[in-house]
Amino acid sequence: MSVLRLGTRRSQLAMTQSGHVADALRALGHEVELVEIVTEGDTNRAPLTQMGGTGVFAAALREALLRGEVDLAVHSLKDLPAADHPGLLIAAMPPREDPRDALVARDGLTLGELPAGATIGTGSPRRVAALAALGLGFEIRPLRGNVDSRLARVSDGELDAVVLASAGLRRIDRADRITEAIDPLQMLPAPGQGALAVEVRADDAATIEIVSAIDDSDTRAAVTAERAVLRGLQAGCSAPVGALAEVVEDVDGSLEISLRAFVGAPDGSTDLRRSITGPIADAEQLGLCLADVLLDDGARRIIADAQERPDRQRPPGASATGGPADRTTDIDAMEREK
Numbered sequence: 001m002s003v004l005r006l007g008t009r010r011s012q013l014a015m016t017q018s019g020h021v022a023d024a025l026r027a028l029g030h031e032v033e034l035v036e037i038v039t040e041g042d043t044n045r046a047p048l049t050q051m052g053g054t055g056v057f058a059a060a061l062r063e064a065l066l067r068g069e070v071d072l073a074v075h076s077l078k079d080l081p082a083a084d085h086p087g088l089l090i091a092a093m094p095p096r097e098d099p100r101d102a103l104v105a106r107d108g109l110t111l112g113e114l115p116a117g118a119t120i121g122t123g124s125p126r127r128v129a130a131l132a133a134l135g136l137g138f139e140i141r142p143l144r145g146n147v148d149s150r151l152a153r154v155s156d157g158e159l160d161a162v163v164l165a166s167a168g169l170r171r172i173d174r175a176d177r178i179t180e181a182i183d184p185l186q187m188l189p190a191p192g193q194g195a196l197a198v199e200v201r202a203d204d205a206a207t208i209e210i211v212s213a214i215d216d217s218d219t220r221a222a223v224t225a226e227r228a229v230l231r232g233l234q235a236g237c238s239a240p241v242g243a244l245a246e247v248v249e250d251v252d253g254s255l256e257i258s259l260r261a262f263v264g265a266p267d268g269s270t271d272l273r274r275s276i277t278g279p280i281a282d283a284e285q286l287g288l289c290l291a292d293v294l295l296d297d298g299a300r301r302i303i304a305d306a307q308e309r310p311d312r313q314r315p316p317g318a319s320a321t322g323g324p325a326d327r328t329t330d331i332d333a334m335e336r337e338k
């Protein structure tokens with residue numbers, strides 16, 4: 001068998017995630033070579049240059065894959081648009097890391113312990129909406145940059161707290177900075193958060209066969225349901241939408257998917273939370289069905305407002321720096337990819 005070429009970005013998180021997948025394939029006896037793909041976002045240090053990236057980073061990896069320069073690419077699932085990409089296939093979703101968001105606060109504080117007026121940094125409209133929905137009077141501040149620079153804003157005393165994905169922190173060995181793994185009752189993670197996607201060319205049967213060995217069926221079912229919510233809402237990955245599916249045992253002992261979703265206005269003025277449970281085999285339909293429920297109950301307006309009025313994506317009293325222009329850039333990046 002020839003060497004599998006795995007395309008990766010060179011950020012610490014991307015290299016670590018790619019390394020995990022490479023090791024899993026090597027453990028099955030395959031030879032894997034990492035091929036660094038330098039993306040536009042990596043070379044010019046524009047605002048979009050941040051860990052995980054948005055559409056631009058995934059797009060460069062996908063082009064390398066389609067051109068045949070590499071045989072597989074590893075993405076953070078939550079950074080991929082919910083629609084299939086022509087010519088490509090997600091051949092594996094390895095077992096998911098902790099899907100929860102993580103609070104990194106000064107003095108070991110939790111969300112409940114932070115005082116009203118505390119400053120919390122996040123660049124994600126979903127996290128802004130969830131924090132605003134708590135009604136605790138936090139001041140949300142924009143946050144960009146790689147993980148270490150985000151963490152430094154707390155250790156430097158510039159912010160009281162930041163919110164990041166637990167999975168990213170765990171993967172790069174910074175889990176010790178987490179002061180609270182935020183309960184999904186308070187903040188539902190982004191669809192796909194904590195999961196990886198191993199993408200291949202749809203016509204590359206040999207690689208599909210090899211890579212599918214590291215697919216985790218529970219992870220795939222959960223993420224399929226979560227991404228179907230996003231697709232049903234016709235929302236992008238930067239929409240204020242959270243979703244978490246868990247594989248649970250029902251009373252008869254058979255496995256089911258329990259799916260929860262959240263849509264909220266980033267200014268905290270309104271939010272929706274709905275849930276649904278059903279057979280694992282119906283993961284996709286469950287997600288679409290839950291999206292319909294949310295749409296019927298007003299999600300369309302909330303999502304449209306969040307996209308059209310980015311200037312309102314902060315609660316009253318929050319800092320206005322780095323707001324509208326940055327957010328438009330993110331949405332544009334996602335659009336280009338579709």
Ligand SMILES: NCc1[nH]cc(CCC(=O)O)c1CC(=O)O
Pocket residue numbers: 051052053054076077078079163164165166167168169192193194195
């Ligand atoms: N959009 C950035 C991004 N993409 C993937 C991760 C972390 C890993 C994951 O969520 O799977 C992060 C950072 C974060 O949200 O804190």
